[in-house]
Amino acid sequence: MGSGGRARVVVGVSGSTGSLAALHRAVREARRTDAGLLAVLAWEPPGGELAHGRSLSALPVARLRRDAADRLLAVLDAAFGTAGPGVPFQGLVVRGTAGRALVETADRPDDLLVVGPGPRGPLRALFPSVTRYCVAHACCPVLTVPPSPLESELASLHRRVSLRLAVDARELTEGGG
Structure with a gap:
């Protein structure tokens, strides 16, 4: 256990089937290692940061953050219902790209970062690989959950x-x- 107290299992969630599989695997890892669970949902303004900054009709950042928090709660509810995951956990919404948000959150050497598979098929070319980014930049072990x-x-x-x-x-x- 490092300087921040209890060991943590940090997991990226988005609501996709891959992220739900990663969330359930992260719970098993947290239970196995007696660690806390930190579920992270990364968000960006529609169209990205640059477009949001230049738009005259952009939604307020507070509303976008609240919408992201609501999505995180919905994902956790879909995954665990009212019973919860059965381990100490916390949800966190982070403004930024998913890879960077996860790497910056899992910033302790004794953290375990759990990521699910990204999009498959033709959509894969449209999205940067969060998994690749995390494996390349994380300071802690990264567990990648297969599809x-x-x-x-x-x-x-x-x-x-x-x-x-x-x-x-x-x-x-x-x-x-």
């Missing part, structure tokens, strides 16, 4: 439905036939 196999099965099913291809209901209940 769930269920996620790829659901994506495949979604593609088939959107292309109006036949879907055998047995595939849904038998794990792919």
Whole structure:
């Protein structure tokens, strides 16, 4: 344990299925190591900082921060309900890009930073890799949670439905036939 008291497991959350998997893994790690859990939701103004600063009709920063806090509470509620995670935890909203916010929050050598998989498929090219940023810049260990196999099965099913291809209901209940 370092200078800041209790060891911490810091996890990035956004509400995506990958971040929910990372959140649940972070809880297991916090329980296993008797650490506190710090769930971090990073946010930026719509269009980014530069666009927000130049916009005459930009939403007030206080409202954007409150919206981010509401999203964090909704994610925690979706993940744990009223029971909570079962370990000491705190939620934190940080203004900035996800990678930087996580690295700057997990600033102790004895922290453990947990990140989920980012977007897969064609969307991957549109977003910088939070995982890569964290692995390259963190001063503490980083645990990367792989995508769930269920996620790829659901994506495949979604593609088939959107292309109006036949879907055998047995595939849904038998794990792919």
